[in-house]
Structure formats: C-alpha cells, structure tokens
Amino acid sequence: MATMNASRTTFYYLPGYGGRVHTGLGQALLSRGVDLAGRETVGDFRGMRFMDQIETVAEDLQTHFWREDAH
DSSP states (O other), X not given: OEEEOSSOEEEEEOOSTTOOTTXXXXXXXXXXXXXXXXXXXXXXXXXXXXXXXXXXXXXXXXXXXXXXXXX
C-alpha cells in the first residue's frame, strides 16, 4: 500500500512473521530512497491473536493511508 504526500510516496510494509521494517527487504527499499511505514511483526504485535493483528493492520491503513479515491 502506498500513500501520496506533497513530495513523496510512502509505502506500508508488513514484513514476514518475526520481521522488522528496517531489515531485509525493508533495508533494501530504504537504501533506494523509498519511504516506508509499517508494522514490525515482533514483540507485542507477534503476541496478538491473528484476528487482532489483522484489525491492527487494517486500522493502520484506514488511519494513515485511506483516501476517498484509494483503490
């Protein structure tokens, strides 16, 4: 998912289970100048029930990325 701001596009990145936004693929994207937002799948998030994880990601997207013209 991506959102447009005045100057750049920010992508929402949800790494694989146990992943961090700023390592692996996230690190490669950042090194290429991509702006990332997202949720790491470690710590408190990993301890959530699966449905709570889904609701959390949905809330992130609705709160920070939703636009009336979103696809």
